[in-house]
Amino acid sequence: MAKAPKTASGNRPPRSKAARPKITPLSEHLAALLNPALNERPLGLSEAPQAHYDPAHSKPLHQPPGMNGVAATRIYECSHSSAAATVRSRPDPGRKAMKSLHLLRHAKSSWKDPGLNDHDRPLSKRGRQAAKMMAAYLRRSKIAPDLVICSTAMRAQQTLGPIANAKKPPKVILEREIYGGTQQALWEQLWNLPESAKSVLLIGHNPALRDLALELAQADSNKLLPSAGEKFPTGAMASFRFDGAWKALEPHGAVLASFVTPKAIAGIDTLTSRRQEA
Numbered sequence: 001m002a003k004a005p006k007t008a009s010g011n012r013p014p015r016s017k018a019a020r021p022k023i024t025p026l027s028e029h030l031a032a033l034l035n036p037a038l039n040e041r042p043l044g045l046s047e048a049p050q051a052h053y054d055p056a057h058s059k060p061l062h063q064p065p066g067m068n069g070v071a072a073t074r075i076y077e078c079s080h081s082s083a084a085a086t087v088r089s090r091p092d093p094g095r096k097a098m099k100s101l102h103l104l105r106h107a108k109s110s111w112k113d114p115g116l117n118d119h120d121r122p123l124s125k126r127g128r129q130a131a132k133m134m135a136a137y138l139r140r141s142k143i144a145p146d147l148v149i150c151s152t153a154m155r156a157q158q159t160l161g162p163i164a165n166a167k168k169p170p171k172v173i174l175e176r177e178i179y180g181g182t183q184q185a186l187w188e189q190l191w192n193l194p195e196s197a198k199s200v201l202l203i204g205h206n207p208a209l210r211d212l213a214l215e216l217a218q219a220d221s222n223k224l225l226p227s228a229g230e231k232f233p234t235g236a237m238a239s240f241r242f243d244g245a246w247k248a249l250e251p252h253g254a255v256l257a258s259f260v261t262p263k264a265i266a267g268i269d270t271l272t273s274r275r276q277e278a
Helices: 125-140 155-166 183-191 206-217 264-278
Strands: 077-079 097-107 147-151 171-175 197-204 237-243 255-260
Touching: 097 171, 125 155, 125 237, 125 264, 147 155, 147 255, 147 264, 183 197, 183 206, 206 237
Parallel strands: 077 171, 097 197, 147 171, 147 197
Antiparallel strands: 097 237, 237 255
Protein backbone atom coordinates (compact mmCIF):
# COMPACT_ATOMS: atom_id res chain seq x y z
CA MET A 1 0.00 0.00 0.00
CA ALA A 2 1.20 3.50 -0.76
CA LYS A 3 2.67 5.61 2.02
CA ALA A 4 2.79 9.33 2.47
CA PRO A 5 6.21 10.84 1.63
CA LYS A 6 8.51 11.54 4.55
CA THR A 7 9.44 15.05 5.59
CA ALA A 8 13.00 16.25 6.18
CA SER A 9 12.70 15.14 9.81
CA GLY A 10 11.92 11.61 8.67
CA ASN A 11 8.31 11.63 9.83
CA ARG A 12 5.28 11.24 7.62
CA PRO A 13 2.83 14.14 7.80
CA PRO A 14 -0.59 13.19 9.20
CA ARG A 15 -3.62 13.63 6.98
CA SER A 16 -4.87 17.14 7.56
CA LYS A 17 -8.18 17.51 9.37
CA ALA A 18 -9.51 19.49 6.44
CA ALA A 19 -8.93 16.49 4.18
CA ARG A 20 -10.75 14.06 6.44
CA PRO A 21 -14.43 13.29 6.01
CA LYS A 22 -16.88 14.39 8.64
CA ILE A 23 -17.61 11.23 10.60
CA THR A 24 -21.27 11.31 11.50
CA PRO A 25 -22.20 9.61 14.78
CA LEU A 26 -24.22 6.43 14.31
CA SER A 27 -27.12 7.92 16.26
CA GLU A 28 -27.59 10.58 13.59
CA HIS A 29 -28.29 8.02 10.88
CA LEU A 30 -31.74 6.65 10.26
CA ALA A 31 -32.19 3.62 12.46
CA ALA A 32 -33.23 1.65 9.40
CA LEU A 33 -30.13 1.72 7.23
CA LEU A 34 -29.17 -1.95 7.12
CA ASN A 35 -31.81 -4.66 6.70
CA PRO A 36 -30.62 -8.24 7.32
CA ALA A 37 -33.73 -9.59 5.56
CA LEU A 38 -33.01 -7.79 2.30
CA ASN A 39 -31.39 -9.89 -0.37
CA GLU A 40 -30.70 -7.51 -3.26
CA ARG A 41 -28.79 -8.88 -6.23
CA PRO A 42 -25.10 -8.71 -5.17
CA LEU A 43 -22.18 -7.46 -7.16
CA GLY A 44 -19.33 -9.55 -8.51
CA LEU A 45 -16.75 -9.74 -11.24
CA SER A 46 -16.19 -13.36 -12.10
CA GLU A 47 -16.78 -16.88 -10.92
CA ALA A 48 -15.34 -17.16 -7.44
CA PRO A 49 -12.48 -19.15 -6.11
CA GLN A 50 -10.99 -22.33 -3.96
CA ALA A 51 -7.26 -22.72 -2.79
CA HIS A 52 -4.16 -22.41 -0.77
CA TYR A 53 -4.81 -20.59 2.50
CA ASP A 54 -4.54 -22.14 5.96
CA PRO A 55 -6.96 -20.22 8.24
CA ALA A 56 -5.32 -21.67 11.35
CA HIS A 57 -2.16 -19.69 10.65
CA SER A 58 -1.31 -16.11 9.79
CA LYS A 59 0.77 -17.17 6.79
CA PRO A 60 -0.27 -19.04 3.62
CA LEU A 61 0.77 -22.63 2.99
CA HIS A 62 2.40 -21.38 -0.18
CA GLN A 63 2.26 -18.36 -2.44
CA PRO A 64 -1.05 -18.00 -4.33
CA PRO A 65 -1.27 -16.41 -7.78
CA GLY A 66 -1.30 -12.63 -7.74
CA MET A 67 -4.05 -10.25 -8.69
CA ASN A 68 -5.46 -11.10 -12.14
CA GLY A 69 -2.94 -13.94 -12.30
CA VAL A 70 -0.17 -11.54 -13.33
CA ALA A 71 2.46 -12.65 -10.84
CA ALA A 72 2.92 -14.67 -7.69
CA THR A 73 2.36 -12.72 -4.50
CA ARG A 74 2.41 -13.47 -0.82
CA ILE A 75 0.02 -12.66 1.97
CA TYR A 76 1.19 -9.40 3.45
CA GLU A 77 1.02 -8.75 7.17
CA CYS A 78 1.10 -5.00 7.81
CA SER A 79 2.05 -3.55 11.17
CA HIS A 80 0.95 -0.01 10.43
CA SER A 81 -1.68 2.01 8.60
CA SER A 82 -0.53 3.20 5.19
CA ALA A 83 -2.08 6.66 5.37
CA ALA A 84 -1.40 9.00 2.48
CA ALA A 85 -1.52 12.76 2.77
CA THR A 86 -3.81 13.31 -0.20
CA VAL A 87 -6.63 15.77 -0.66
CA ARG A 88 -9.75 14.00 -1.86
CA SER A 89 -12.24 15.35 -4.35
CA ARG A 90 -15.63 14.12 -5.46
CA PRO A 91 -15.59 11.29 -8.04
CA ASP A 92 -15.27 12.40 -11.65
CA PRO A 93 -18.72 12.03 -13.28
CA GLY A 94 -16.99 11.08 -16.50
CA ARG A 95 -15.16 8.15 -14.96
CA LYS A 96 -16.84 4.88 -16.00
CA ALA A 97 -14.84 2.31 -14.02
CA MET A 98 -17.27 0.86 -11.48
CA LYS A 99 -15.77 -0.48 -8.27
CA SER A 100 -17.28 -2.76 -5.66
CA LEU A 101 -16.53 -2.93 -1.95
CA HIS A 102 -17.69 -5.71 0.35
CA LEU A 103 -17.56 -5.20 4.12
CA LEU A 104 -17.67 -8.53 5.95
CA ARG A 105 -17.77 -8.87 9.72
CA HIS A 106 -15.95 -11.92 11.07
CA ALA A 107 -18.15 -14.91 11.92
CA LYS A 108 -19.11 -15.80 15.50
CA SER A 109 -16.10 -16.48 17.73
CA SER A 110 -15.59 -18.88 20.62
CA TRP A 111 -15.34 -17.86 24.28
CA LYS A 112 -14.56 -21.35 25.59
CA ASP A 113 -11.04 -20.43 26.71
CA PRO A 114 -11.35 -17.39 29.05
CA GLY A 115 -7.58 -17.13 29.34
CA LEU A 116 -7.05 -16.75 25.61
CA ASN A 117 -6.00 -13.35 24.30
CA ASP A 118 -8.87 -11.66 22.44
CA HIS A 119 -6.76 -11.40 19.29
CA ASP A 120 -6.28 -15.17 19.26
CA ARG A 121 -9.88 -16.29 19.83
CA PRO A 122 -10.97 -18.75 17.09
CA LEU A 123 -14.36 -19.20 15.51
CA SER A 124 -17.00 -21.23 17.31
CA LYS A 125 -18.64 -24.22 15.62
CA ARG A 126 -21.48 -21.96 14.56
CA GLY A 127 -18.96 -19.42 13.27
CA ARG A 128 -17.13 -22.00 11.16
CA GLN A 129 -20.43 -23.04 9.60
CA ALA A 130 -21.31 -19.41 8.89
CA ALA A 131 -17.90 -18.77 7.28
CA LYS A 132 -18.42 -21.70 4.91
CA MET A 133 -21.94 -20.49 4.18
CA MET A 134 -20.73 -16.98 3.30
CA ALA A 135 -17.97 -18.39 1.09
CA ALA A 136 -20.55 -20.49 -0.77
CA TYR A 137 -22.76 -17.41 -1.11
CA LEU A 138 -19.90 -15.42 -2.66
CA ARG A 139 -19.21 -18.19 -5.18
CA ARG A 140 -22.88 -18.61 -6.02
CA SER A 141 -23.31 -14.84 -6.41
CA LYS A 142 -20.14 -14.56 -8.53
CA ILE A 143 -18.54 -12.15 -6.08
CA ALA A 144 -14.82 -12.63 -6.69
CA PRO A 145 -12.73 -9.89 -5.03
CA ASP A 146 -9.30 -9.35 -6.53
CA LEU A 147 -8.02 -7.97 -3.22
CA VAL A 148 -8.85 -8.89 0.38
CA ILE A 149 -7.88 -6.72 3.36
CA CYS A 150 -8.28 -8.77 6.54
CA SER A 151 -7.77 -8.15 10.25
CA THR A 152 -4.93 -10.15 11.79
CA ALA A 153 -7.30 -11.47 14.49
CA MET A 154 -7.66 -15.25 14.36
CA ARG A 155 -11.45 -15.12 14.03
CA ALA A 156 -11.14 -12.83 11.01
CA GLN A 157 -8.51 -15.02 9.34
CA GLN A 158 -10.61 -18.12 9.91
CA THR A 159 -13.59 -16.32 8.36
CA LEU A 160 -11.36 -15.61 5.36
CA GLY A 161 -10.20 -19.24 5.09
CA PRO A 162 -13.12 -20.71 3.09
CA ILE A 163 -13.25 -17.58 0.90
CA ALA A 164 -9.53 -17.66 0.07
CA ASN A 165 -9.74 -21.37 -0.69
CA ALA A 166 -10.20 -20.70 -4.38
CA LYS A 167 -8.93 -21.86 -7.76
CA LYS A 168 -7.90 -18.28 -8.42
CA PRO A 169 -7.37 -16.89 -4.91
CA PRO A 170 -7.31 -13.12 -4.45
CA LYS A 171 -4.33 -11.19 -3.19
CA VAL A 172 -4.66 -11.07 0.62
CA ILE A 173 -3.29 -8.45 2.99
CA LEU A 174 -3.40 -9.06 6.74
CA GLU A 175 -3.67 -5.62 8.33
CA ARG A 176 -3.04 -5.09 12.06
CA GLU A 177 -4.74 -1.71 12.02
CA ILE A 178 -8.14 -3.28 11.33
CA TYR A 179 -8.08 -5.17 14.63
CA GLY A 180 -9.14 -2.71 17.29
CA GLY A 181 -9.02 0.06 14.71
CA THR A 182 -11.35 3.01 14.44
CA GLN A 183 -13.74 3.99 11.69
CA GLN A 184 -11.20 6.60 10.61
CA ALA A 185 -8.54 3.89 10.31
CA LEU A 186 -10.80 1.94 7.95
CA TRP A 187 -11.31 5.06 5.82
CA GLU A 188 -7.52 5.33 5.56
CA GLN A 189 -7.37 1.75 4.33
CA LEU A 190 -9.90 2.49 1.58
CA TRP A 191 -8.25 5.74 0.47
CA ASN A 192 -4.96 3.92 -0.08
CA LEU A 193 -6.23 0.95 -2.05
CA PRO A 194 -4.57 0.48 -5.46
CA GLU A 195 -6.66 1.60 -8.42
CA SER A 196 -5.99 -1.76 -10.04
CA ALA A 197 -8.30 -3.33 -7.42
CA LYS A 198 -11.81 -3.20 -8.84
CA SER A 199 -13.46 -5.47 -6.27
CA VAL A 200 -12.30 -5.41 -2.65
CA LEU A 201 -13.35 -7.43 0.38
CA LEU A 202 -12.59 -5.99 3.82
CA ILE A 203 -12.96 -8.36 6.80
CA GLY A 204 -13.12 -6.60 10.14
CA HIS A 205 -14.83 -5.95 13.43
CA ASN A 206 -17.64 -3.95 14.98
CA PRO A 207 -18.25 -1.19 15.83
CA ALA A 208 -15.85 0.31 13.27
CA LEU A 209 -17.04 -1.86 10.37
CA ARG A 210 -20.72 -1.16 11.04
CA ASP A 211 -20.08 2.57 11.43
CA LEU A 212 -18.12 2.62 8.17
CA ALA A 213 -21.01 0.95 6.35
CA LEU A 214 -23.49 3.46 7.72
CA GLU A 215 -21.22 6.38 6.87
CA LEU A 216 -20.42 5.11 3.39
CA ALA A 217 -23.96 4.48 2.13
CA GLN A 218 -25.74 7.15 0.13
CA ALA A 219 -28.92 8.65 1.56
CA ASP A 220 -30.93 6.85 -1.13
CA SER A 221 -30.01 3.56 0.56
CA ASN A 222 -32.45 4.45 3.31
CA LYS A 223 -35.29 4.11 0.80
CA LEU A 224 -34.10 0.63 -0.11
CA LEU A 225 -33.74 -0.42 3.51
CA PRO A 226 -36.73 1.00 5.39
CA SER A 227 -36.82 -1.21 8.47
CA ALA A 228 -33.36 -2.29 9.34
CA GLY A 229 -32.32 -1.24 12.80
CA GLU A 230 -28.64 -0.74 13.57
CA LYS A 231 -27.59 -4.39 13.53
CA PHE A 232 -24.52 -5.69 11.73
CA PRO A 233 -24.30 -9.25 13.13
CA THR A 234 -21.34 -11.60 12.94
CA GLY A 235 -20.87 -13.00 9.46
CA ALA A 236 -22.92 -10.21 7.84
CA MET A 237 -21.73 -8.55 4.64
CA ALA A 238 -22.63 -5.19 3.11
CA SER A 239 -21.81 -4.73 -0.58
CA PHE A 240 -21.32 -1.30 -2.13
CA ARG A 241 -20.61 0.05 -5.60
CA PHE A 242 -19.33 3.42 -6.74
CA ASP A 243 -17.61 5.23 -9.59
CA GLY A 244 -14.25 6.91 -9.25
CA ALA A 245 -10.96 6.49 -7.44
CA TRP A 246 -10.49 4.90 -4.02
CA LYS A 247 -8.68 8.01 -2.80
CA ALA A 248 -11.72 10.09 -3.81
CA LEU A 249 -14.21 7.99 -1.85
CA GLU A 250 -16.02 9.94 0.84
CA PRO A 251 -19.02 9.66 3.20
CA HIS A 252 -22.29 8.81 1.41
CA GLY A 253 -20.29 8.24 -1.76
CA ALA A 254 -21.39 4.67 -2.52
CA VAL A 255 -24.59 2.80 -3.28
CA LEU A 256 -25.47 -0.02 -0.88
CA ALA A 257 -26.28 -2.87 -3.28
CA SER A 258 -26.98 -5.64 -0.78
CA PHE A 259 -26.79 -6.65 2.87
CA VAL A 260 -26.83 -10.33 3.74
CA THR A 261 -26.41 -12.39 6.90
CA PRO A 262 -25.72 -16.11 7.44
CA LYS A 263 -29.19 -16.42 8.95
CA ALA A 264 -30.86 -14.92 5.88
CA ILE A 265 -28.80 -17.13 3.54
CA ALA A 266 -29.68 -20.23 5.58
CA GLY A 267 -33.35 -19.34 5.23
CA ILE A 268 -33.04 -18.94 1.47
CA ASP A 269 -31.13 -22.24 1.17
CA THR A 270 -33.78 -24.04 3.22
CA LEU A 271 -36.60 -22.62 1.10
CA THR A 272 -34.78 -23.56 -2.11
CA SER A 273 -34.21 -27.09 -0.83
CA ARG A 274 -37.89 -27.51 0.06
CA ARG A 275 -38.97 -26.32 -3.37
CA GLN A 276 -36.63 -28.79 -5.03
CA GLU A 277 -38.02 -31.63 -2.92
CA ALA A 278 -41.64 -30.67 -3.65
